[in-house]
Amino acid sequence: MTSVETSKETEDSGPGGYAAARLRLLTEKERSGPPRRAALARITDDWLAALFAAAAPPRGTALVAVGGYGRGELSPRSDLDLLLLHDGSADPAAVSALADRIWYPVWDLGLDLDHSVRTPAEARKTAGEDLKVQLGLLDARPLAGDHALTAGLRTAVLADWRNQAPKRLPELDALCRERAERAGELQYLLEPDLKEARGGLRDATALRAVAASWVADAPREGLEGARRRLLDARDALHLATGRSTDRLALQEQDAVAGELGLLDADTLLREVYEAARLVSYASDVTWREVGRVLRARSARPRLRGLLGRGGGKPPVPRTPLAEGVVEMDGEAVLALTAKPERDPVLPLRAAAAAAQSGLPVSLHAVRRLAAAAKPLPVPWPAEAREELVTLLGAGEATVPVWEALEAEGLITRLLPDWERVRCRPQRNPVHTWTVDRHLVETAVRASSLTRRVGRPDLLLVAALLHDIGKGWPGDHSVAGETIARDLAARIGFDRADVAVIATAVRHHLLLVETATRRDLDDPATVRSVADAVGSVGTLELLHALTEADALATGPAAWSSWRASLVADLVKRVGAVLAGEPVAEPEPAAPGAEQERLAIEALRTGEPTLTLRTEQAGEESDEPEPLGVELLIAVPDQPGVLPAAAGVLALHRLTVRAADLSAVELPEELGGTGTAVLLLSWRVAAEYGSLPQAARLRADLIRALDGSLDIPARLAEREAAYPRRRGLQAPPPRVTVAPAASRHATVIEVRAQDAPGLLHRIGRALEGAAVRVRSAHVSTLGANAVDAFYVTDVSGAALAPEDASEVAMALESALRA
Incomplete structure (x- = not known):
């Protein structure tokens, strides 16, 4: 639709012409993104201007778009932020009548409206009392009426914003932090709020406000593209749901992906996460710069007094941190003598020094390293490997430094396979983080466990790589073993250390799965773990990795109960690896x-x-x-x-x-x-x-x-508390674990957890005429993973064909 066609279609100031033009625009598949938002804002401008003119407005009045509408960012179900501005000279009744002639047609169309009627003085006063109002007025745009009135207000509001920056910017920073605490981090949420969550559209708007203050400016590279992707996702969400919503719910993600022409919901989330990560990083850098500038401004009068008139500008102190790296003004920066083009280890050395000192790496330093640093030789020299281990062992301070390197592409340059897990969502709600952040969080958790192992370096690197196989199809532990072997060799570990890291990655789930799903009194259980682990040193490393992995997964993945079971298993396996015999269990009295x-x-x-x-x-x-x-x-x-x-x-x-x-x-x-x-x-x-x-x-x-x-009572409860709609759980799966025990047959059940699940399993096993010797029940988020040791009526393990029939019958019962 051209601008000429748009004007013709909105000549009618009534709702019919605008509604028809709006509908045609929103159903055009060939136009989306910024062109559609701009066209939607344009036809809305024309319609509201026509409403304003038809109402015979008194002199000294103007209709102004503010907030998102002022920026021309109208999504299909966006509300309209409008200000009716008047100079105070008109009859109040006439101004009120004018407002009614504009507001009511908007409401009649079912559009959400955020409206106010104010003089410029009232608008400035309200902005001075309400930060959100002031932010909205920064984007004020005239629609109709006295444009000079709007221009005067905009000029005054911008001047107020710049003059009040030392007070207002800290308030805005606190507002952003409070919102992030409430809505979470967009780049890690399975159902993110595209607007409110950290890294979302409100943060992008806050960065525009900071730039308008002239105190600091956000890194521009990629920021506008990230903001555009978030707006495109919100447009598609509005079209898919027909509602004004910013929450990207699970049940809507496939439809939203389809609207955007993306492959699937995972692709959608990954694009959204990438955009949010860029906005979050730009916010971190910008607010750090705001703090630095405001501190410098507040210190100027005192420094002038100390230096006297004409004393000049004092030098900024630099504190050495490592070769080529210094601290300056609260950041790790490159020394004046640093030569990144000749020093391939400098990126890792700078990162390790910053993390060990608890400092962020300056944006300028990271970008200089990304542009000029020489690639590391393969395998890495010993210094590079040691600096990586130092970085990983710094604890919580590792995270922001790692994110800074990742934002400029340095991590994927160092570890090429990282690209496949970067921003990769994890659909299991047990997981708090995306795959890449989970790996870093696991290293953070492992850093506090390094005193428990003989080789802390192997623990930290295994923690960083344990889920690296999730970027490939199939069993991520199997794929991860191969990738970890290649990366460990690339990093410069010798053959024996590479084998230990690969074993830890391959079996990083072995201890917790065995401890919670197998009979630890069965000698076959302990021997199978001992055979897989191979040595006491690997066992202690795997024990620490198991705990770090679970703690980094989320609160549902670790508990004192699981910790006690894993510790018991480790003790038994350690005894076997030390050469102690495993006695056959006797019937316990x-x-x-x-x-x-x-x-x-x-x-x-x-x-x-x-x-x-x-x-x-x-x-x-x-x-x-x-x-x-x-x-x-x-x-x-x-x-x-x-x-x-x-x-x-x-x-x-x-x-x-x-x-x-x-x-x-x-x-x-x-x-x-x-x-x-x-x-x-x-x-x-x-x-x-x-x-x-x-x-x-x-x-x-x-x-x-x-x-x-019991079945009737459980059915009543389920009817009273229905599970959330739209979440399609995968079907239950029942398998027979071969060679898991010589005394019984082990049947594993994986199903959606629900009240009475164990009751249903018990009824099915009773119907199959088998005896349950023991059960090991584990719940991870919404998933139940249970193992049952069953025998025939004589107490012997089932024949393979009988075990298969029992498993099939149990699965059929659960599916029904």
Whole structure:
């Protein structure tokens, strides 16, 4: 649509002409992005100007676009920010009538409107009291009426903004920080707010405001393109949803990607993350410069007094940090004698020195290094490898330095495979970060664990590379092993160290998965881990990497319970690697409490149980609880597992681990030849306090005799609390783990976690006529990963064909 056509289509000042032109514009597939936003602003300008003229406005009035509309950034469902400006000479009733003639047609079309009626003096006063109003007026643009009135206001507001910069810019910085705290960092969120989150459109607007203050200016390279990509994503979001929304929800991402002509939702997120990362980095650099300039301004009167009139400008002190690197004015900069074109190690040396000193690297230094630094030889010299390890070992200070190098392309130059994981989203909600930031965060976590290992350098590099395979298809641990082997050799490690790093990457999930999903009393479990790890040194490195990886993943990935299981496994594997034999387990005799419960169960013929809180240790005054141990004794009968699991689900208890065994008590303890089924489970309350043991026992009795319909009760709860719409969970998957145990068959279940899942699994296993020897239950975010050790009725492991049939039946039951 040309500008001539646009003008013709909006000659009618009523809503019909504008609405038709707007609809045609938004349905044009060949025009999108900045041209469509500009055209939408133009036809809106024409329509509002016509409304203003048709209302016979009194003299000394003007209609002004402010905020996003003032910048001409109208997305399909953007609200209109309008100011009706008047000089105070007109009759107030006439001004009010003029406002009504403009506002009501906008409301009649269902458009959101942010409006005000003010004199220039009132507008300046309000701006002085409300920072957001002042920011909106910085983009004031005349639409109709007295343009000189608008120009005068804009000039005055800009002058106020520049004069008040020492006060207003810190307020704006605080506003941006508060918003980031509330909305999070756009570049890491699975459902980001394109406007409010850090690195979003509001931050891009704040950078324009800083530039208007003449105090500092943002790095321009790529910033406008990043802002354009975020605006394009918001346009597509409005068109896909038909709503005025800035939150890129999961269920909308495929449609938004389609609107933008992108391959899929992951491609969309990666583009959005790239843009947000650029805006965030520009914000960091800009606000650092604002602080430096304002500090310098505040120090000038004092310095003039110290130096006297005509004393000249004092030199800025430089403190050496490393060869070619100095500290100046709170930043790490290159020394005057530095020669990056002759010193290939300088980028890593500067980064390591900055991180160790807790300083940011100056923008000028990073850009000079990116432009002039000579590539490192392959393999790297020892100094380069040591500087990388020093950088990774600096803790939290590593993150901003790494991001500065990454923003200028230095990281992918040093580690070419980094490009495949850069800004790559992780769909599992357990993960807090994108793949690349998770790798850096893991190194940060590992830096606090270096005293636990003999080779801290191998731990830090393995932490940085452990998920590097996520940029390739297939099992990321397998792909990562190959990439880590190549990169470790590139970095300059010898053959033996390369093998250790590759092993750590290949098996970085081995300890936590084995500890939470396998029977640690089974010799086959411990031997398989020992065979994979190979040495005590590798085991201790893998132990630290496991903890660092989990802590960097998110709060749902690590707990005292998981830590205790992993530590137990490491202790057992360490004994094997040290040459100690692994004894075949003997049937465990029931403990005193289990024996008491079993005697009571035989005497009454009903289940008995007890709840007991466990603690992580006694190192502190208030040791952290590992969970609650639930002991149940039931006369052996069918349906115990699903009944017990169902009762726990009804009482909102999460099962973390379960052990089941059948014992026969000797006659002197009341044994009658009837077996007693003992269940020892570790549970945790979803929220609130634990239920009373008496209530659990009563409901378990009812579940076993059939008077408590557990499936119906669980269905009622699910209907009352429906899961979020639009989230399509992958189907459940049930597999048989070969050679995981000589005494039982291990069946693994991976499914969407839901109330009563363990109950459904128990019913399916009962229906398959197998006995559950033990269960190892693990929940990661919305995913349940459970392992069941099952036998036939005689207590032997299942034949391979029988195990496959059980797995297929269980998967079918869960899918149904």
